[in-house]
Amino acid sequence: MSDLxxxxxxxxxxxxxxxxxxxxxxxxxxxxxxxxxxxxxQELATKMLQIQSKRFYLDVKQNRRGRFIKVAEIGADGRxxxxxxxxxxxxxxxxxxxxxxxxxxxxxxxxTINKKLVKT
Numbered sequence: 001m002s003d004l005x006x007x008x009x010x011x012x013x014x015x016x017x018x019x020x021x022x023x024x025x026x027x028x029x030x031x032x033x034x035x036x037x038x039x040x041x042q043e044l045a046t047k048m049l050q051i052q053s054k055r056f057y058l059d060v061k062q063n064r065r066g067r068f069i070k071v072a073e074i075g076a077d078g079r080x081x082x083x084x085x086x087x088x089x090x091x092x093x094x095x096x097x098x099x100x101x102x103x104x105x106x107x108x109x110x111x112t113i114n115k116k117l118v119k120t
């Protein structure tokens with residue numbers, strides 16, 4: 001559980017349900033409108049990514065403690081995993097992901113070069 005939320009807020013009947021995603025094109029682009037006023041959380045932006053049989057939702061939200069990012073993974077079987085990141089943490093996390101991506105790309109290049117050397 002995160003100190004930003006309980007982790008289960010708004011899951012039933014929401015975009016995280018398998019049936020609700022089919023045919024929804026508005027989830028593919030960031031939305032900049034703020035939803036509803038009386039709820040505990042406001043959704044500021046959202047993006048859905050389909051990768052193989054999983055869906056990933058990246059939501060920028062706001063509650064009484066401030067703005068944060070919620071990342072939710074929904075498997076083909078409907079299983080959910082989610083993490084919450086304060087915006088200040090998200091910037092650092094992004095930098096680490098970029099470093100990891102660069103490192104991974106260098107490994108792929110090394111393997112490709114080694115395969116070419118072995119073939120010759």
